[in-house]
Amino acid sequence: SQELEQSPQSLIVQEGKNLTINCTSSKTLYGLYWYKQKYGEGLIFLMMLQKGGEEKSHEKITAKLDEKKQQSSLHITASQPSHAGIYLCGAKTDSWGKFQFGAGTQVVVTP
Amino acid sequence: DTEVTQTPKHLVMGMTNKKSLKCEQHMGHRAMYWYKQKAKKPPELMFVYSYEKLSINESVPSRFSPECPNSSLLNLHLHALQPEDSALYLCASSQVGGNIGYTFGSGTRLTVV
Numbered sequence: 001s002q003e004l005e006q007s008p009q010s011l012i013v014q015e016g017k018n019l020t021i022n023c024t025s026s027k028t029l030y031g032l033y034w035y036k037q038k039y040g041e042g043l044i045f046l047m048m049l050q051k052g053g054e055e056k057s058h059e060k061i062t063a064k065l066d067e068k069k070q071q072s073s074l075h076i077t078a079s080q081p082s083h084a085g086i087y088l089c090g091a092k093t094d095s096w097g098k099f100q101f102g103a104g105t106q107v108v109v110t111p
Numbered sequence: 112d113t114e115v116t117q118t119p120k121h122l123v124m125g126m127t128n129k130k131s132l133k134c135e136q137h138m139g140h141r142a143m144y145w146y147k148q149k150a151k152k153p154p155e156l157m158f159v160y161s162y163e164k165l166s167i168n169e170s171v172p173s174r175f176s177p178e179c180p181n182s183s184l185l186n187l188h189l190h191a192l193q194p195e196d197s198a199l200y201l202c203a204s205s206q207v208g209g210n211i212g213y214t215f216g217s218g219t220r221l222t223v224v
Contacts, residue, residue, distance in 0.1 A: 033212070033213060040199060040218075040220060041218065042201060042215050042217035042218045045212065045213070045214065088154075098156070099144070099156065099213060101154055102153060103153055104153050
């Protein structure tokens, strides 16, 4: 069963505009990860959040985890063509370490 | 070394062939994983090894046979596959429990003909 709900499914944004992707779980997350994937390629690790209320930034990408550790958002500021790809959230939904992914969000950046 | 290396990058095999996928990491991670990813779908967990022992098998058909010969290597042996097994196979590693982070390889693109 899909325990991580990711939205939107796809996103078309004009270059220079901001975008936000959300990832929601019905269970407390033991660690929330954001990855980027180009079609047919491996996963590129972006960020990991563990603590409620945590926020991390890298270059123009910011990820937040809510206080209840059930929802995370990924925000890209002033999008560029290099930001195009599929963004996946992933998380452990039990302390044992079993890791699952959201369905992914396809981001297209137009000129 | 902070990478997970997968070989080969591409593989085409017939339904009667036997082949193996290889995954290697030198980060001292003692948990290693195999995932299968179909087009436009997220990766799906297949197997988890912790301390070189199989700890999770997500009801994967026996035509897929994992092996972890040492703490740095993870293999996936393939035999009598079906065309629907064509997919991107991803290997990952982490500390046991995954509290620090999962590192993924670039994957092997498998085509079964």
